[in-house]
Amino acid sequence: MVNTFIERNVADWKPTHKKLAELLLDPKTPLFQRYRALFSLKNLADKPSVDIIIQCLREEKESDLLLHELTYCLGQMKSKDAINVLCETMADPSLHAMVRHEAAESLGAISQLDTIPELEKFLNDDCKPLADTCLLAIEKIKYDHSPDKQKEDPAPEEAVHTSIDPVPATTNTKSIAELRTMLCDQEAPLWKRYRALFALRDINNDDAVHALAEAMETDVVSSLLRHEIGFVFGEMQNPASVPSLSRVLANTKEEPMVRHEAAEALGSVATPEVFEILKKFTDDPVKIVRDSCIVALDMFDYEQSGEFQYAIVPKEGEGEKAF
Structure with a gap:
């Protein structure tokens, strides 16, 4: 399955994408190397990188830690292409609470108003970290689209950290x-x-x-x-x-x-x-x-x-x- 995905897309990729996809999508690759491949793709921040991360999020079966990190990176990349898979991840009760929470937080990072109804579905979920994250994500999205953001947020050159905070x-x-x-x-x-x-x-x-x-x-x-x-x-x-x-x-x-x-x-x-x-x-x-x-x-x-x-x-x- 991994090889099929790579073969189907490799013609549109640079050699870097192919190698990083091979590392990230192979469950036999040591976890720390998969982590580094993931953050390499995050830093590239282009469509092929997003597609590879989404594919890994759909395929990964072994590591909740990696699933958590995949969802985090998609949010930090502010990829609208990732919204559907993040909503699916958030809604999947078979996944670890940490993964579902991170999917909700990433939706907050992407900050699209039309994702608020999806987040609202889980405000009373039995998984408290998920419910609390959805509450924060909704508040953040509303804040991002309000006049308060322009008044309160520091200029980019004054920001202490480059990460998108929840x-x-x-x-x-x-x-x-x-x-x-x-x-x-x-x-x-x-x-x-x-x-x-x-x-x-x-x-x-x-x-x-x-x-x-x-x-x-x-x-x-x-x-x-x-x-x-x-x-x-x-x-x-x-x-x-x-x-x-x-x-x-x-x-x-x-x-x-x-x-x-x-x-x-x-x-x-x-x-x-x-x-x-x-x-x-x-x-x-x-x-x-x-x-x-x-x-x-x-x-x-x-x-x-x-x-x-x-x-x-x-x-x-x-x-x-x-x-």
Whole structure:
């Protein structure tokens, strides 16, 4: 099936697309290499790359972690061609909650008003991370199409991160104490807590890290929020987050989607002690967690290597020789 898809499309592709498709679509390829192939396609950001990622999302049967990452990349690429497969993924109860949640979040990233009715179908779903994500995605889409976005959003050259966030950072305050109070208020709307979360990420000093860590380790309301804190720790790459991330990864009572983000964040922070921390959990009984640790160790190697990007795209003119 993989070969049929590649053979059917290869005439319209560059050699790079063919090689990346072979790596990503082959379940025998080591997971960390499939990850790198995926992010190479994300960076290419063209139609063949979107088509290959969609094909993998439809075919993948073994790795919930990879399925989650495929849906994430389609959202970050803002591909309207991916809307149908993301809606199908969101609606499939056989899939892991982490995958369905990410499909909903990606619909929010693509931000088309006509996807709101699809998201509304799951606002009361028994899968709470999915229901909460749909609520945030609807709010984000409405925000994106409102005058508030033009008033509040920073100019592109002022933006701290290039990722499409599920919620915009609050602009009402830069006080870490106030943002911490907003974030740690477990009775506050999730939209408000998320906005404080991303504002603290953008500040990215040790006090901001400590506020985020407190919320990550004390919250009992939203695994979705706790997992998002893990994700932003990976973006921040602040060594002050390592103790908290290590405790979360080691907490077997924590939700797998939270432990997964803690593992990948540790790989991104990549301080010397991280390697041994991650190695301890590469045989974790929870597959998503142990797979995340394997990928995180590859991220650790990348961060230590000084490579330009976490990808395997060849240099111009090198074609398949670069592989």
